[in-house]
């Protein structure tokens with residue numbers, strides 16, 4: 001199913017202290033403000049340039065987002081997804097070089113119902129997030145997790161468009177250029193539409209009491225924090241996917257950092273999701289067919305993101321989750337995080353080594369080619385089934 | 395004898411939950427024979443500011459891995475980490491990058 005071809009010939013560099021140089025390694029003039037990777041010290045302005053450039057390079061290299069395409073940004077309020085939102089804003093700004101040319105929208109899934117928050121706390125978090133979302137001018141969708149019970153069953157069936165995926169990037173660019181020409185400069189029209197849509201954004205949508213109870217019932221039936229965290233992630237994805245479909249978004253951006261992906265990769269192996277590793281951690285994940293998930297933050301460590309947000313005043317909102325204030329051994333996800341982060345503290349190339357492995361993973365048969373075998377997909381995550389459980393029973 | 399020093403502490407990314415949800419603290423470290431360093435500051439925070447679950451903030455002599463430390467808006471790795479000698483009016487920031495804070 002998955003293939004790894006990586007030579008492990010670079011020895012892990014042990015962390016050395018104290019730092020030798022306090023000058024920026026890039027411009028050789030500015031005073032360094034942080035160390036990224038092993039021993040690379042950057043000054044404030046070089047760090048900003050490097051960070052912004054990396055986002056556009058990631059999108060440019062992968063060429064999966066078409067000009068004019070509607071892209072849904074999944075923002076949880078946490079540092080990585082808030083930073084992703086800031087990078088999109090930066091990239092769309094009028095004076096940005098290599099301006100991004102897609103139409104973003106935002107989705108926030110309110111998970112408070114399973115994370116022990118009361119209605120008041122949930123409302124407070126939503127208000128804080130809305131004030132950030134409004135300032136972007138992008139349309140946004142606030143979706144309580146309870147709405148997962150209103151989803152049609154069809155959300156779990158992959159939908160494939162007749163168009164051959166991947167072949168149309170150039171066509172989309174040409175189409176976009178033609179549209180811009182006919183519109184004159186194009187820009188004002190695009191921005192007016194965006195403003196109008198922004199004003200029409202869904203206000204904090206509500207949920208029915210019976211769905212609240214159903215959600216609580218579901219989560220209390222799960223006996224371990226590991227299972228709860230896993231279920232929460234799956235339900236989140238279903239809601240994001242459905243919202244993307246009904247609103248015509250063909251891409252979803254997820255703010256997983258490389259630190260998060262390294263943790264996910266090892267967690268998924270421990271959870272028996274080895275066969276789904278490539279789809280769960282790759283830059284783009286097309287398991288759902290018509291909506292493709294992309295991870296544009298996968299080249300940044302959580303440290304880089306933390307520093308960027310602090311130095312350049314990117315607002316994020318801390319919202320307690322299932323694992324807040326839990327011990328290291330509370331769940332497999334938590335334990336793996338603690339393992340990776342501790343190792344990273346002593347061996348700063350830990351995360352990048354795990355992460356590079358994830359880049360080499362491929363799904364042996366791409367999901368697009370297996371339309372006829374829709375039955376052989378997992379009902380929850382839509383990855384190809386790697387078990388023979390069904391057959392054994394008969 | 396080193397004179398008492400006033401410093402500004404800030405906790406974010408969920409680390410503030412261990413301090414009654416209070417993000418900013420203006421504190422005065424008492425005078426002592428040696429100058430204050432970050433290692434001693436962590437002991438002081440543990441004894442005077444932390445409200446619960448100290449193991450979620452300090453581990454061994456240092457901060458829990460996954461918590462970023464900034465000294466006057468610079469990476470503490472550039473400043474000598476635990477050995478950095480605190481100055482009056484220093485600004486020390488702790489940001490958790492861990493999932494759930």
Ligand SMILES: [Zn+2]
Nearest residue numbers: 024027043046
């Ligand atoms: Zn520089």
